[in-house]
Amino acid sequence: GQNIDQPTEMTATEGAIVQINCTYQTSGFNGLFWYQQHAGEAPTFLSYNVLDGLEEKGRFSSFLSRSKGYSYLLLKELQMKDSASYLCAVTDNYGQNFVFGPGTRLSVLP
């Protein structure tokens, strides 16, 4: 079976740091993606983790622990434009079939 969990909503303050968690239980695993989606728009790629550890890309970092079925997305120095939904997605053994989590809606307040 495939199951991916994320918190439904989070709120944080401009300039702060926020961590969005994702846990997964899937029948196969190749890698984990994080996407950002603004309301009414298509998702855009943020990060990809295939090995355990932390991947850093500017204000955004993503962590993966395959043994625990766990990932998080860390957003630093939050800006108002970071208000969006953040989607966690897992690919199967062949890297072709994507399973998306329900998404976490982040609101950044002034």
Next chain:
Amino acid sequence: DGGITQSPKYLFRKEGQNVTLSCEQNLNHDAMYWYRQDPGQGLRLIYYSQIVNDFQKGDIAEGYSVSREKKESFPLTVTSAQKNPTAFYLCASSSPDTYEQYFGPGTRLTVT
């Protein structure tokens, strides 16, 4: 510019009518996908195709059909058998090198 195009952006249909949503990519990707997204929800996979003339059902394929006659094109038909077709439909393609999915701008379908 390489990318994925979907048309139209907004589509309105009467209940009982079939409707086809287009998806074209010039990224030379083999794999293409169709997702449905309902308000406040994540993406659910309808169909995917890994190569021309081949496609597989996703989690919610009932009431939908697809074809993959060309590498660049992966149209989705929403049939009258789909009980609740009003949703935001997203097409994507992926590269076997990076596994990253690239999304089109989406089509918002409203059926009344």
